[in-house]
Amino acid sequence: MDKIVGIPRSFLYYDHHILWETFLSELRIPYIVSPKTNEQIMRFGQQDSHDEMCLSLKNYLGHVHYLEDKCDYLLVPRVDNYGLYNQTCTNFLALYDIVHNVTNKPILNYNIDYCHGDTEWKGFLKMGLELGKKRAEIKDAYHHAKEKEKEYYDHLIGANYNALNNSKPRILIIAHNYVLYDEMIGLPITNMFQKMGATIIDANLFDQKVALRESRRISSGLYWDTSRKLVGAIPIVEHNIDGIVFLSSFPCGLDSLVNELVMRKIKKPYLNLVVDDISSLTGMETRIESFMDILNVKI
Amino acid sequence: MSKYKISFPHMADYYVPVRYLLSHLMEDAEIMVAPPITSKTIELGSKYSPDFLCTPFKYTLGTIIEALECGANVIVQAGGGCRYGYYSELQIEILKELGYDFTYLNLVSCGKTDIKKIYQMAKKLNPHFSVLKACYYGFITIKMVKYMDQIDHIIRENIGFEVKENSFIHLKQEMLEHFSQVKTYRELFSLYHQYKKKFLNLEIKKPKDYFKVGMIGELYTIMEPFANYQLEYELAKFGIAIKRYTNVQYLLFEKKHEIKKLLRQTSDYIKYKMGADASDNIARAKYFCTHHYDGIIHIKSSFCTPEIGAMPVISKVCSDYQVPVLFFSFDANTSEVGIRTRIEAFYDMLEMRREYEKSISRN
Numbered sequence: 001m002d003k004i005v006g007i008p009r010s011f012l013y014y015d016h017h018i019l020w021e022t023f024l025s026e027l028r029i030p031y032i033v034s035p036k037t038n039e040q041i042m043r044f045g046q047q048d049s050h051d052e053m054c055l056s057l058k059n060y061l062g063h064v065h066y067l068e069d070k071c072d073y074l075l076v077p078r079v080d081n082y083g084l085y086n087q088t089c090t091n092f093l094a095l096y097d098i099v100h101n102v103t104n105k106p107i108l109n110y111n112i113d114y115c116h117g118d119t120e121w122k123g124f125l126k127m128g129l130e131l132g133k134k135r136a137e138i139k140d141a142y143h144h145a146k147e148k149e150k151e152y153y154d155h156l157i158g159a160n161y162n163a164l165n166n167s168k169p170r171i172l173i174i175a176h177n178y179v180l181y182d183e184m185i186g187l188p189i190t191n192m193f194q195k196m197g198a199t200i201i202d203a204n205l206f207d208q209k210v211a212l213r214e215s216r217r218i219s220s221g222l223y224w225d226t227s228r229k230l231v232g233a234i235p236i237v238e239h240n241i242d243g244i245v246f247l248s249s250f251p252c253g254l255d256s257l258v259n260e261l262v263m264r265k266i267k268k269p270y271l272n273l274v275v276d277d278i279s280s281l282t283g284m285e286t287r288i289e290s291f292m293d294i295l296n297v298k299i
Numbered sequence: 300m301s302k303y304k305i306s307f308p309h310m311a312d313y314y315v316p317v318r319y320l321l322s323h324l325m326e327d328a329e330i331m332v333a334p335p336i337t338s339k340t341i342e343l344g345s346k347y348s349p350d351f352l353c354t355p356f357k358y359t360l361g362t363i364i365e366a367l368e369c370g371a372n373v374i375v376q377a378g379g380g381c382r383y384g385y386y387s388e389l390q391i392e393i394l395k396e397l398g399y400d401f402t403y404l405n406l407v408s409c410g411k412t413d414i415k416k417i418y419q420m421a422k423k424l425n426p427h428f429s430v431l432k433a434c435y436y437g438f439i440t441i442k443m444v445k446y447m448d449q450i451d452h453i454i455r456e457n458i459g460f461e462v463k464e465n466s467f468i469h470l471k472q473e474m475l476e477h478f479s480q481v482k483t484y485r486e487l488f489s490l491y492h493q494y495k496k497k498f499l500n501l502e503i504k505k506p507k508d509y510f511k512v513g514m515i516g517e518l519y520t521i522m523e524p525f526a527n528y529q530l531e532y533e534l535a536k537f538g539i540a541i542k543r544y545t546n547v548q549y550l551l552f553e554k555k556h557e558i559k560k561l562l563r564q565t566s567d568y569i570k571y572k573m574g575a576d577a578s579d580n581i582a583r584a585k586y587f588c589t590h591h592y593d594g595i596i597h598i599k600s601s602f603c604t605p606e607i608g609a610m611p612v613i614s615k616v617c618s619d620y621q622v623p624v625l626f627f628s629f630d631a632n633t634s635e636v637g638i639r640t641r642i643e644a645f646y647d648m649l650e651m652r653r654e655y656e657k658s659i660s661r662n
Contacts, residue, residue, distance in 0.1 A: 049611075050607055050610050050611055052601065052602065052607045052628065053607055053608075054604070078571055080571075080572070084411070089604070090381065090573070090574030090575060090577075090604045090605045090608065091604060091608060093571065093572065093573055093574040093605075094571075094573035094574055094577060094605065094608035094609070096570060096571055097568070097569040097570060097571060097573055097608070097612060098608050098611060098612070100569070100570070101568065101611050101612045101615050102611065111571065219388055220388075221384075221385065221387070221388050221405075221408055222385065222388075223384065223385070223408070250351065251351035251602045252351075253353075253382060253602070253604040256349050256350075256351050256352045256602070257349070257352060257382060257385055257386075257389055258385075260349040260352075260389055261388055261389045261392055264392045264393075264396065265392070274351075
């Protein structure tokens with residue numbers, strides 16, 4: 001019987017889920033994705049983690065805990081960088097070793113470090129070889145998965161651009177994918193905005209090359225990949241939006257610096273929301289309501 | 300009267316070599332050492348900093364503000380890896396908002412140094428700047444840092460057992476004063492050997508079974524005595540010898556050669572580099588565990604992401620080898636009394652362990 005691969009639904013899952021799922025199903029490897037974050041998973045995460053870890057990492061460890069007895073392998077990506085000026089959060093560097101010390105499950109070899117020659121293709125090749133597949137098979141699966149991912153994101157990016165024509169107020173949300181789409185962190189907040197009649201524009205969903213280039217207009221020395229993509233969205237749509245919302249999980253290392261810098265440079269109304277595992281949604285709602293009132297008056 | 304006044308953020312005693320280098324390269328400009336860090340500095344720093352940013356940002360911002368208040372108009376910041384390299388951009392924004400007028404130079408960003416930019420800046424500050432001179436004085440400065448770190452190793456091992464109070468600190472201050480007046484490398488070299496002998500000949504009273512404690516942690520907090528509330532001296536009062544590998548010499552010159560070796564030594568716990576000094580610290584923790592140290596103290600500033608990632612691993616290493624470990628997380632508002640209580644409890648625990656081991660071996 002084939003071994004089952006477990007994928008925690010957190011962190012890079014939201015960036016690469018099409019790629020991973022297509023790749024594994026092309027290779028006919030059964031996989032299981034942990035469910036959307038719920039209270040049980042958050043509780044698991046709090047048990048397993050250190051109390052100063054960021055909320056997203058705690059949730060990640062909760063997902064790992066959930067998958068522990070349901071799979072044979074864990075897919076834990078370790079991403080060092082995508083180039084010298086495209087580095088990632090240190091949590092991504094340490095993720096493999098943190099998970100390795102929390103659980104005894106074997107972890108698939110998935111290491112991306114462009115500065116030292118470990119490209120994404122190499123990472124997938126090693127992962128496929130570890131699962132007992134042949135090189136040619138892996139290559140086909142990888143390219144197919146890559147194409148499918150591109151198709152998927154092209155569609156989303158198009159929809160995101162079209163949303164700029166929707167009803168006012170249009171709000172650009174600056175948040176990492178794993179914060180924005182997490183069931184317990186970001187989604188309740190975006191739902192609140194939508195209920196109040198705002199159009200949400202996701203800063204992640206823009207042409208990545210353009211966003212990386214445009215980020216230089218706001219900060220010339222920024223060297224984190226995810227932050228650059230998010231910040232780069234601001235110059236692209238600056239004239240078509242009414243307000244900006246910064247959403248981060250407490251205590252995010254990148255956002256603590258980058259968001260503070262961006263707030264000092266933009267000339268749009270903005271709201272900074274930091275989500276903690278004990279913060280109540282009622283407090284958030286009040287802040288969101290008053291922010292929406294400001295925007296409505298301005299329009 | 301020159302128009303440039305150069306200043307830089309503090310870190311421990313390293314202002315001596317930095318001042319030495321700058322004063323020899325920028326003859327026209329005035330080199331101003333920022334006022335020493337006090338509780339007012341950190342108050343100023345945390346007032347203008349974002350809330351959940353790591354504490355070194357607050358300390359450096361505080362010292363820069365104090366230096367600017369004293370009339371400095373050129374700030375040199377070291378930068379570095381992790382978040383350090385990006386401090387400068389936000390600090391510039393914050394200081395501009397406060398209405399200061401200054402030039403800012405960040406040396407290292409994202410692990411790379413922009414030599415061209417530094418050269419242009421040096422030419423601007425001093426039109427007579429010569430590269431050859433910079434190489435020579437740079438060499439002396441590097442050696443001075445190395446010698447200072449080696450003397451510090453001796454001090455840390457012996458200061459807890461000094462007979463005459465403050466003899467080590469006074470001798471070190473005397474040494475630093477002499478160091479900052481050297482003219483040639485030969486002079487520095489002979490001074491170093493003189494003082495090394497003096498330090499080794501200082502009168503100490505070392506009992507046979509003294510406690511040895513290893514110190515690991517985040518680089519700024521562990522090196523700047525004010526940021527860790529003079530933890531090393533507090534420990535020394537209990538008669539504990541301290542071993543600490545993190546210093547400027549290690550971070551700048553040895554780290555890139557040793558990191559592979561360290562990763563190999565800890566291959567049963569970690570596989571990859573975990574960002575900043577996390578993997579070094581895990582390797583050091585394992586070294587202390589296997590070399591009969593009595594305990595380990597881990598220091599970090601609050602919200603230091605790489606060290607938070609390393610902490611579960613360090614506690615696993617220590618529980619495997621049955622070595623006690625004490626975690627400190629320093630913030631702007633940590634109270635000194637709380638720290639002393641924890642150290643006292645840690646020391647009592649070490650003593651009780653020692654007695655327990657003795658009673659077992661007796662039976």
